[in-house]
Amino acid sequence: MQLDAILVNSGAKFRKEVLLMPIAALMATVLNHMTLRKGIRGDETVGTADSDAELRPYKSEKGETDSSKFTARTLTTYLGDVVEEFDPYQLFATVYGEQFEDLTERKEADVVKKLSLAMAKRIAKKLAMAIFSGVRNDKGTKTTDLFNGFDTIAAKEITDGNIAAGKGNYIDVEKITEANVGDVLKSIYESASEELQEAEELRMYLPKTIKSMYEKWCLAEFGAVVYNTTYNKNILHGTDENPCQLVALAGMKGSNYIYLSTKPNMLVGCDQKSSMEKVKIRECDNPKALQFFMCMYFGVNFESVAPEHLMVAKQAAA
Numbered sequence: 001m002q003l004d005a006i007l008v009n010s011g012a013k014f015r016k017e018v019l020l021m022p023i024a025a026l027m028a029t030v031l032n033h034m035t036l037r038k039g040i041r042g043d044e045t046v047g048t049a050d051s052d053a054e055l056r057p058y059k060s061e062k063g064e065t066d067s068s069k070f071t072a073r074t075l076t077t078y079l080g081d082v083v084e085e086f087d088p089y090q091l092f093a094t095v096y097g098e099q100f101e102d103l104t105e106r107k108e109a110d111v112v113k114k115l116s117l118a119m120a121k122r123i124a125k126k127l128a129m130a131i132f133s134g135v136r137n138d139k140g141t142k143t144t145d146l147f148n149g150f151d152t153i154a155a156k157e158i159t160d161g162n163i164a165a166g167k168g169n170y171i172d173v174e175k176i177t178e179a180n181v182g183d184v185l186k187s188i189y190e191s192a193s194e195e196l197q198e199a200e201e202l203r204m205y206l207p208k209t210i211k212s213m214y215e216k217w218c219l220a221e222f223g224a225v226v227y228n229t230t231y232n233k234n235i236l237h238g239t240d241e242n243p244c245q246l247v248a249l250a251g252m253k254g255s256n257y258i259y260l261s262t263k264p265n266m267l268v269g270c271d272q273k274s275s276m277e278k279v280k281i282r283e284c285d286n287p288k289a290l291q292f293f294m295c296m297y298f299g300v301n302f303e304s305v306a307p308e309h310l311m312v313a314k315q316a317a318a
Contacts (some may be wrong), residue, residue: 020272021117022124029250030127030131033266034263034266034300037269038075038273040271040299042296044075044077045270046303073301078146078297079295079297081295082123082292087289093184127298129144129251130147145195150266153300154257159172163312168307171312171313172316185204188260188313195309197239197244199242202239203244203261203266207252226234259311260312261309269297280294281293
């Protein structure tokens, strides 16, 4: 059987495994610090339930209260696609590091998985880089056009007044430098509500450049001996009782925002369940090439922007 035929047949056979690969590739980095919601196609209502209910001294009369409420938000995933034309023989030279000569010695599962992994790594990398900076543009052609990232969502919430200093979920900070980074990050943490400071799985999401500056600041502040023997560079100093993990993400490169939140509050939506998502490897009008076609849903949002769940800091521009 020719290589072209094996790939075309296997594209449908291994659809579920291929669709899972971009998400799986994100697990070790981005999704390790966020919460994945599956089965979402388009809009889905998410949010948090709050109540002022409290235990009181017993009373014979009912004396009911009505303080419970559900604050709804919408997690939107958008359908995107990729159509990648490739020369299968050249691709195999890259994937295997050798020329593909004896087709009978390769199982078709191995063939399609190697191909899918190469494609999925490209897709996952672009998703990771757009997860904060993405701006939805239905006429666009890039991953950054597919969905609104966290920075875009936060900026709109700030404009709408839902994230504001007066609400306790926003703070302006000075431009971060190696000299002030420790004080600035601590001020962001201390400006958050007590409920957020005490939350489980608390994280501070920030660009890698700021995390690097913070490590240098700690080295200068505490000295090499203390830094190398007792200091955990991945935890915000002074939060040992309820550690605040510092999460530096490549997708925040160039961002002026820093987020203090929790893993459950940072939502990433996808489908992974319906027949709407497709994978095909098909022949095209180029006799030397095949086309890899995939369509899948993806999007992000905060589950809540309430101060109990989120603090947004924006540093001044240079």
